[in-house]
Amino acid sequence: MTDREVVTGSSSRRGRxxxxxxxxxxxxxxxxxxxxxxxxxxxxxxLQSVAEEKTQPLELGQRIDIGPFYVTLEKVTQVSDxxxxxxxxxxxxxxxxxxxxxxxxxxxxEFSNLVRxxxxxxxxxxxxxxxxxxxxxxxxxxxxATAYNEYINPGQTYTLALVFQQDPGTDLDLxxxxxxxxSFREVDPGTLEPNTWILDSxxxxxxxxxxxxxP
Amino acid sequence: MIGPRALSxxxxxxxxxxxxxxxxxxxxxxxxGGGPFVESGEVGSEVHLSxxxxxxxxxxxxxxxxxxxxxDLARVAGGVWMVVSVRLSATTQPVRIQNAWLVDPHxxxxxxxxxxxxxxxxxxxxxxxTYAVFCFDVPTDRLEGLRFRIARGDHTVGRTxxxxxxxxxxxxxxxxxxxxxxxxKAYLAVDYSLEPLELQEITLTETGS
Numbered sequence: 001m002t003d004r005e006v007v008t009g010s011s012s013r014r015g016r017x018x019x020x021x022x023x024x025x026x027x028x029x030x031x032x033x034x035x036x037x038x039x040x041x042x043x044x045x046x047l048q049s050v051a052e053e054k055t056q057p058l059e060l061g062q063r064i065d066i067g068p069f070y071v072t073l074e075k076v077t078q079v080s081d082x083x084x085x086x087x088x089x090x091x092x093x094x095x096x097x098x099x100x101x102x103x104x105x106x107x108x109x110e111f112s113n114l115v116r117x118x119x120x121x122x123x124x125x126x127x128x129x130x131x132x133x134x135x136x137x138x139x140x141x142x143x144x145a146t147a148y149n150e151y152i153n154p155g156q157t158y159t160l161a162l163v164f165q166q167d168p169g170t171d172l173d174l175x176x177x178x179x180x181x182x183s184f185r186e187v188d189p190g191t192l193e194p195n196t197w198i199l200d201s202x203x204x205x206x207x208x209x210x211x212x213x214x215p
Numbered sequence: 216m217i218g219p220r221a222l223s224x225x226x227x228x229x230x231x232x233x234x235x236x237x238x239x240x241x242x243x244x245x246x247x248g249g250g251p252f253v254e255s256g257e258v259g260s261e262v263h264l265s266x267x268x269x270x271x272x273x274x275x276x277x278x279x280x281x282x283x284x285x286x287d288l289a290r291v292a293g294g295v296w297m298v299v300s301v302r303l304s305a306t307t308q309p310v311r312i313q314n315a316w317l318v319d320p321h322x323x324x325x326x327x328x329x330x331x332x333x334x335x336x337x338x339x340x341x342x343x344x345t346y347a348v349f350c351f352d353v354p355t356d357r358l359e360g361l362r363f364r365i366a367r368g369d370h371t372v373g374r375t376x377x378x379x380x381x382x383x384x385x386x387x388x389x390x391x392x393x394x395x396x397x398x399x400k401a402y403l404a405v406d407y408s409l410e411p412l413e414l415q416e417i418t419l420t421e422t423g424s
Contacts, residue, residue, distance in 0.1 A: 084288065109316075109326040141330075144291040151326040155354040158293045194373050 058177055058207035066118045066204065067182035067197055068110040070103040077212045078166065085145040086138055088165055089130045096211065098162040099142060102152060109151040112139060114197055119162060120178040125170025137162045172211045178203035251366065251380035258386055264379035266310050267339055271363055271383045273300040279401035280350060281417055282332040289419050290330055294354040295395055298402060298414065299363050301349065305341040312337050314370040315349040320360040325351050332404035347407035355396035361385050
């Protein structure tokens with residue numbers, strides 16, 4: 001009788017499993033652990049496929065669903081002034097106006113800042129505003145030229161002008177814009193605030209669009 | 216054969232399951248979250264809340280609202296401005312009204328406008344009537360059947376649960392909704408005051424731009 005023959009059946013099975021696991025290389029162990037974790041989280045959505053969000057080329061007139069709003073970039077214009085709504089901080093600095101149509105297609109009032117914060121730009125020649133330097137875009141109601149910073153009620157449509165200051169030497173052919181989407185979070189685990197929208201990355205649409213220049 | 220350790224584990228799981236069933240059926244600890252206590256009313260009748268009395272005295276549509284400074288630009292509605300005049304008085308201690316909003320027959324909610332220069336969160340004194348005007352920008356096809364709601368808890372972050380909330384039927388009929396959608400009226404915006412507020416209809420002039 002050998003030593004192996006005197007151990008109980010259950011101990012033998014456990015020992016073989018332990019030996020098998022200990023003889024696996026670390027990458028295999030980690031892989032199995034990861035798979036086990038996914039299975040454990042299956043009841044909470046662990047096996048749900050991750051939606052592949054591909055960034056689309058940005059075009060004028062393209063309606064983009066950013067979450068609570070449909071956003072359509074209708075026109076981009078470079079101007080020297082936009083009175084009576086806003087003027088550049090310093091003479092000579094240009095203003096770039098993004099004319100967007102915004103529709104709240106949800107059942108709740110949502111704040112207009114979500115539109116402002118969904119827009120990004122690259123090679124824009126941005127010149128920060130003297131006030132609120134961390135916020136590059138000022139928002140105005142296109143129909144009455146007044147500042148717009150409030151709830152957009154459900155079903156409501158607004159045409160907004162998003163305005164940033166631009167260095168006059170900027171090459172307009174290199175400017176690209178991006179439109180990001182949001183994911184809804186019912187309760188923010190950090191603040192316990194309900195009904196928050198989290199900005200997604202990468203953008204839903206990105207690219208160069210023609211910029212009309214007006215004196 | 217099931218060992219003692221397995222039996223202990225099963226016993227723990229069974230106990231937790233039974234406890235879960237029990238706490239699901241019996242509200243051992245009531246943490247609230249039961250929704251607001253809605254006190255309903257109509258235009259022209261007072262709604263009594265535990266902390267304030269509320270009466271909607273007037274509702275009218277507008278296309279434009281002009282801010283108090285006459286040189287400032289008027290605000291045009293994206294849909295229709297619903298201008299709601301309200302009398303408020305606190306019952307036992309001063310109260311800050313955090314929100315007023317409208318709700319349509321489908322349960323969609325329309326928040327009061329900040330850019331309108333109308334009232335947002337008035338402070339209401341005890342036993343003294345405060346007159347407030349709230350303005351809402353509502354799509355033209357959603358005017359019928361709107362109700363006005365007001366509460367001291369912040370509705371935007373779900374703080375109206377387990378507290379009184381006034382809910383007033385604005386009596387906007389289908390016929391009203393049809394004519395109100397085409398309004399061209401312009402009023403001077405007002406917020407709130409201890410003096411009765413009268414809405415002043417105005418004529419707008421175009422700027423040179």
